[in-house]
Amino acid sequence: MNALNAAGRFDADRHWRGNLRALYDAMRKYEGERVWDDVFLARWTALEDAGAYFGEIGRRPCSLHAWPELLEGESENLYCASRLSDVMLLRFQHGGSGYAGPDITSDNYAALFAHLGFRAELPSRFHPFWCEVVEVSESSGDTIEMTGLLWPALLLGNMMFSRAGVSVSAPAHLLARGIADQSALYWSYWRKNRKTIDLSMGWGSNSQWGTDLRRDFDLGDRYAYNVDGGNKRIDLRLPLVDDDEQAMDYMDLADRIDFLRNRCLTRSDMPGGSDFWPYDDYFEEPKDGERHP
Numbered sequence: 001m002n003a004l005n006a007a008g009r010f011d012a013d014r015h016w017r018g019n020l021r022a023l024y025d026a027m028r029k030y031e032g033e034r035v036w037d038d039v040f041l042a043r044w045t046a047l048e049d050a051g052a053y054f055g056e057i058g059r060r061p062c063s064l065h066a067w068p069e070l071l072e073g074e075s076e077n078l079y080c081a082s083r084l085s086d087v088m089l090l091r092f093q094h095g096g097s098g099y100a101g102p103d104i105t106s107d108n109y110a111a112l113f114a115h116l117g118f119r120a121e122l123p124s125r126f127h128p129f130w131c132e133v134v135e136v137s138e139s140s141g142d143t144i145e146m147t148g149l150l151w152p153a154l155l156l157g158n159m160m161f162s163r164a165g166v167s168v169s170a171p172a173h174l175l176a177r178g179i180a181d182q183s184a185l186y187w188s189y190w191r192k193n194r195k196t197i198d199l200s201m202g203w204g205s206n207s208q209w210g211t212d213l214r215r216d217f218d219l220g221d222r223y224a225y226n227v228d229g230g231n232k233r234i235d236l237r238l239p240l241v242d243d244d245e246q247a248m249d250y251m252d253l254a255d256r257i258d259f260l261r262n263r264c265l266t267r268s269d270m271p272g273g274s275d276f277w278p279y280d281d282y283f284e285e286p287k288d289g290e291r292h293p
Helices: 012-017 019-029 037-041 045-059 074-092 106-115 242-246 254-263
Strands: 119-121 131-138 145-151 155-158 159-162 166-172 216-219 222-225 280-285
Touching: 019 037, 019 045, 019 074, 037 045, 037 106, 045 074, 045 106, 045 155, 074 106, 074 145, 074 159, 106 119, 131 145, 216 242
Parallel strands: 131 166
Antiparallel strands: 119 155, 145 166, 155 159, 159 216, 216 222, 222 280
């Protein structure tokens, strides 16, 4: 089948209710020893339409904003792909108990998502746009140094789809061990060693697949975070009004920006625990002049 429906528009529902959801379910249920061959490669041809579908989104020109607009259903389909990614990434995380993730390599992971229209990148230094902190070793310096790469970043065009998993060495005033690597990670569905929170949680087994994906963009001279910004889209570059402060009033503006960039607490715990509401916040920051990734 072609990725376009009879009206010339992408069939937005078909991929999350069809091939990607079927792949996710088959991966979770598989109990054999050849998951890459028996589950992923067995569905390779069937995923070609999904690759064309996501590839078109990644190449779509911008109109109203500096990032492409999405058609109805496309954000949910991107979220479906992120669920698939989250479970595949379990294999590259240490510790935990229960399901270890599918027995795949990082090359397998990159190959599948390349087939789906995404691009892998390997950051060489830490930046929260590119990197998810998985492990922190405390240092006495004044910079954050990347010490290991556990999995690659994935982009769709210039949209950050999944950040690279990294280990870092950092002083506690920049990234605190036990906080930056263990506090609840927002906009994520599953990690082995830390709590995760996304807006699918609490919904039924089918309804949760209708969640929107957070979108961050590399805009060339700057990074833009959470561009769709929930219902209120609170721009953290501007002075906050009283209504804007209420949802996250236990954080000052700098901490709120830090939380949005890193998707978690990074330096100290605070009241609110795992009950923050960062989903309306939006932010842009200029690049620091050094090349990424």
